Amino acid sequence: MNHYKEKSVRLCRFMLSAVFFCLLLSAWPEKAQAQEKIMIYFYSSETNINNFKSLKMEFDTWLSRFGPYEFQPFSDRQIFETHLRGKKDCLVLLSSWHFSKIAKEYSLSPLLSGIRNGKKYQKRILVAAAAASGADILQKGPVASASNPDYTRSVLRELFGEEITGDSVRILTVPKDIDALMSVGFEMSKSALITESTLEKLKETDPVLSRKMKTLKAGKDSLLLILAVPESFSEKSGKILEIIQNMSGQPEGADIVRMLDLDGWEPVGASERSKLEG
Numbered sequence: 001m002n003h004y005k006e007k008s009v010r011l012c013r014f015m016l017s018a019v020f021f022c023l024l025l026s027a028w029p030e031k032a033q034a035q036e037k038i039m040i041y042f043y044s045s046e047t048n049i050n051n052f053k054s055l056k057m058e059f060d061t062w063l064s065r066f067g068p069y070e071f072q073p074f075s076d077r078q079i080f081e082t083h084l085r086g087k088k089d090c091l092v093l094l095s096s097w098h099f100s101k102i103a104k105e106y107s108l109s110p111l112l113s114g115i116r117n118g119k120k121y122q123k124r125i126l127v128a129a130a131a132a133s134g135a136d137i138l139q140k141g142p143v144a145s146a147s148n149p150d151y152t153r154s155v156l157r158e159l160f161g162e163e164i165t166g167d168s169v170r171i172l173t174v175p176k177d178i179d180a181l182m183s184v185g186f187e188m189s190k191s192a193l194i195t196e197s198t199l200e201k202l203k204e205t206d207p208v209l210s211r212k213m214k215t216l217k218a219g220k221d222s223l224l225l226i227l228a229v230p231e232s233f234s235e236k237s238g239k240i241l242e243i244i245q246n247m248s249g250q251p252e253g254a255d256i257v258r259m260l261d262l263d264g265w266e267p268v269g270a271s272e273r274s275k276l277e278g
Contacts, residue, residue, distance in 0.1 A: 038240060042073040042093040043080035044225060045151040047261055048175050049073070058256050066243050077148065081106075089233050091240060093260075096223035097151055100276055107231045110276050111241055114224035114262040117197065120272070121221040124155050127199060128191040129184060130214045137216065141190030142172040144180035149173065152193055159217040178202070185209050191216065223272060225260060 040059075049055060052073045059071035074080035077098070084092065084106055092108060099110060113120045128137050138156065145152040149171045156169055172189045174180050180192035181202055196218070202210040227244060229237045247253030248264035257264060268276070 036089075037068045037070045038089055038091070039087070040069065040071045040091045040093060040240075040244075041080065041084060041087070042071065043075075043077060043098070044093075044095050044260075045077065045098045046095040046147045046225075048146045048148075048173065049075075049259075055256075055259050058252075058259065062247070062252050062256055063243075067239070069240060069243075077150070088230050089236070090230065091233075091237065091244075092228045092230075094226060094228070095151070096226050096276060097154065099226045099228060103228070103277060108228040109231045109234050110226050110228045110268045110273055111234075111237070112227035112245055112265045113268050113272065114226075114260065115264050115266050116224060116262055118263075120223055120266060122224055123196040123221050124193055124219040125196050125199065125215050126156070126159060126191055126193050126217045127181070127184065127213045127215050130212055132191065132214060132216065137191050138169045142170040142188075144172045144174050144183040144189035144192040145194075146174055146177050146180055147193065155193060155219055158219055181209070181213065185212065223268075223276065225262060226268070226276070227265065 040063075052075060056071055056073055063069040063071060074083065080094075081102060084090075084102075092106075096113075099108065102108065103110075116122070126143070138160070143152065143156065147155075152171050153167070153169060172180075172183060174183060177192075177194040177198035178201070180189070180194050181198065183189040184192045199210065199213065199215070202213070227241070229241075245265045245267070248257045254264075
């Protein structure tokens with residue numbers, strides 16, 4: 001009798017376990033959907049990052065502490081824009097110049113701006129050897145720049161207007177702004193398009209070379225890197241935005257921010273939003 005009773009108890013336990021397992025399976029698709037990754041897409045027209053593998057690895061390792069987030073950098077503007085099309089639950093990290101170009105088409109809303117040395121803005125300047133002058137310098141040799149050619153030509157057109165046209169200016173793409181300055185020093189290029197802060201740093205690190213440089217033109221102030229979201233994702237993006245805004249407060253996060261040539265992040269204000277959206 002006891003034998004049949006024990007067998008019956010085991011059978012009941014088995015059936016309860018089976019029911020519980022089936023309930024877990026039925027709930028799995030819903031759970032998997034809740035864990036779907038939120039992507040952070042990155043492309044910058046103003047900086048030449050040559051180690052995307054390291055940047056992605058460091059970013060993903062850091063983000064994994066907080067939830068299902070993934071960082072995806074792009075080295076090509078067209079591929080980046082094609083990939084963004086139709087994406088909704090994501091974040092977009094791009095230059096302020098690029099944001100202004102595609103914000104309306106992709107319904108992007110700017111939320112955070114990068115800061116460097118306590119400032120949100122930077123200014124691009126064209127420098128050359130002290131004896132140089134005028135727009136004719138652009139025809140005498142390549143312009144060294146760490147930005148991509150499209151952005152470089154856009155700034156040059158802003159500086160010189162109708163004095164330059166189309167692709168008439170040759171661009172020498174270099175890894176960093178300081179390399180653009182060095183290329184002028186070594187006569188590999190006739191001029192360099194750099195940030196104003198880079199020239200200030202040169203005065204400290206190489207005063208002899210800095211005295212040989214002359215600023216020919218200065219552009220307008222522009223915001224540093226922008227973190228934007230599709231408008232449909234604005235209300236749901238609070239958690240990941242808070243994580244990114246606070247990342248410079250942690251040693252590992254601060255190292256990643258520096259890989260983007262920034263010190264940290266600040267919210268985009270109303271006046272800044274107005275400038276970005278034209």
